[in-house]
Amino acid sequence: xxxxxxLYTTRxxxxxxxxxxxxxxxxxxxxxAIRAPSGGNTQNWRFMMVDDPNIRARLxxxxxxxxxxxxxxxxxxxxxxxxxxxxxxxxxxxxxxxxSVEHAADNFSDYPLFxxxxxxxxxxxxxxxxxxxxxxxxxxxxxxxSSLTTVLAYKxxxxxxxxxxxxxxxxxxxACVPMGYPTGRWGVAKRNPVHEVAxxxxxxxEIGFTADEPLWSPQD
Amino acid sequence: xxxxxxLYTTRxxxxxxxxxxxxxxxxxxxxxAIRAPSGGNTQNWRFMMVDDPNIRARLxxxxxxxxxxxxxxxxxxxxxxxxxxxxxxxxxxxxxxxxSVEHAADNFSDYPLFxxxxxxxxxxxxxxxxxxxxxxxxxxxxxxxSSLTTVLAYKxxxxxxxxxxxxxxxxxxxACVPMGYPTGRWGVAKRNPVHEVAxxxxxxxEIGFTADEPLWSPQD
Numbered sequence: 307x308x309x310x311x312x313l314y315t316t317r318x319x320x321x322x323x324x325x326x327x328x329x330x331x332x333x334x335x336x337x338x339a340i341r342a343p344s345g346g347n348t349q350n351w352r353f354m355m356v357d358d359p360n361i362r363a364r365l366x367x368x369x370x371x372x373x374x375x376x377x378x379x380x381x382x383x384x385x386x387x388x389x390x391x392x393x394x395x396x397x398x399x400x401x402x403x404x405x406s407v408e409h410a411a412d413n414f415s416d417y418p419l420f421x422x423x424x425x426x427x428x429x430x431x432x433x434x435x436x437x438x439x440x441x442x443x444x445x446x447x448x449x450x451x452s453s454l455t456t457v458l459a460y461k462x463x464x465x466x467x468x469x470x471x472x473x474x475x476x477x478x479x480x481a482c483v484p485m486g487y488p489t490g491r492w493g494v495a496k497r498n499p500v501h502e503v504a505x506x507x508x509x510x511x512e513i514g515f516t517a518d519e520p521l522w523s524p525q526d
Numbered sequence: 527x528x529x530x531x532x533l534y535t536t537r538x539x540x541x542x543x544x545x546x547x548x549x550x551x552x553x554x555x556x557x558x559a560i561r562a563p564s565g566g567n568t569q570n571w572r573f574m575m576v577d578d579p580n581i582r583a584r585l586x587x588x589x590x591x592x593x594x595x596x597x598x599x600x601x602x603x604x605x606x607x608x609x610x611x612x613x614x615x616x617x618x619x620x621x622x623x624x625x626s627v628e629h630a631a632d633n634f635s636d637y638p639l640f641x642x643x644x645x646x647x648x649x650x651x652x653x654x655x656x657x658x659x660x661x662x663x664x665x666x667x668x669x670x671x672s673s674l675t676t677v678l679a680y681k682x683x684x685x686x687x688x689x690x691x692x693x694x695x696x697x698x699x700x701a702c703v704p705m706g707y708p709t710g711r712w713g714v715a716k717r718n719p720v721h722e723v724a725x726x727x728x729x730x731x732e733i734g735f736t737a738d739e740p741l742w743s744p745q746d
Contacts, residue, residue, distance in 0.1 A: 341717060343536075343674060346601060354729070435650075470730065504575065506575050521558075522554075
C-alpha cells in the first residue's frame, strides 16, 4: 500500500464485522508498531491483543460508562449545541462523530480484536502513540479498520486490573484500539485545512501556503 | 513510497545537511499530518514551522541545557552503565543514542527546519502524536529526515514564549521535530522483538507468534 493512501484514508472505523483477524495479520500489525521511535529508544512499551470473548464482554459495559461520562462532561456543550443546530456544518460533523461513537459503545464487546498499548515513564505520550498509530496504519494496509480511544482511563485501574497489568510497576494503559474488518468504505476524512492550523516562526503568522483541498487524493 | 518501507525505515535522523526544505515539501508534510485522527475529531492542534535563523539560534542553547539535564536525571544510570560496560549490546545501543543526541545538541541551531506541535486539552497525547508521526512519515517519503523530542518542556514556558504561544489559553507544546536532509542512510532500526513486548488477553501471556527478524525488509 502507498504511504499517502494510508496516511489520508486511515480514518476511525468503528463499524466492523465480527470476523476474526487472522494471527499472521496481527503479527504484521504489531511488528510494524514496534518499529516506531520512542524516547531514547527505550521501547518502554507493551502491547496486548485481546480476543477472549469473556474479557471482551467485560470491556463493553466499562466503555459504555466512559462514553456516557464523556457526553456529560468534555463534550457536553458541543453535543448540545450540535443537537440544537443540526443544520450547521460543524453540527453535522459532531452528530456523525456521536453516532459513530454510540455505535461503538452499543457494540463494544462485539469487536473481534482489541489492541491495547501500555507505557512506562512516558508522560507526554510521545513514546507510545507513534507506535499505536503505526499499528493502525499497518492495519489499514491489511484492510483492518480501527479507532483509537483513551476514555477507558475514566475507569481508573478497572481495565488494567482486568488485563493483569502491573500498575504498581509504573505501567499505564495509554490506548485501546478496537479492530475489525469494516462494513463501510475507506475515504479521506474532512479536516480543517493546513493554513488554518499552521503558523510560521510565530503563533498567528501565516504558514506561507494554502491547501483548501487535500494535496493527495485517491486518484493520485 | 510503500507504507511498510516508511513504517520500518523512518528512524531518528539527527545528522542532516543545512539545505533548506522547500515550501512545497513542507506543505505536503503538514497536509499529511492533519489527516491523522484526534479525539472526537476535535483537531485541537496547531503546527508551527520554524526556519527563522534568529529563532533557531535561540533554540540551540535551550535544547543543550535540556539534554544536559536529561543525562543527569532520567538517563543517568543507563548512560553511566553503558560507559562502564561498553561491550554489552545494550551499552552499544545506548552509546549510539547518546552520540546521536549529543550531535543534535551541539548543532541544534543548524537544523534548517523545525516542526512544532501544540495541543489543547489533550492530556494523554493521543490526539497530537499520531499527527506528528504522520508528519515524520510523510517527511520520510520526501527524503527528509527527522527526530522527535519532548525535552524542551524542561524549560517550562521558555520555548512557547519564544514562539508566541498563548499558553494562557491552554495551548501546550507537545513536540519539537528537527528536520533536514540526512547525511546518513535510512535503515530498519533494531528493536526488541514483538513476542518479547506483546501479550495476549493477560499481561505475561504469550502473544501466540514470534518474529525474531522484521516481517518486512527492504528487499520485499
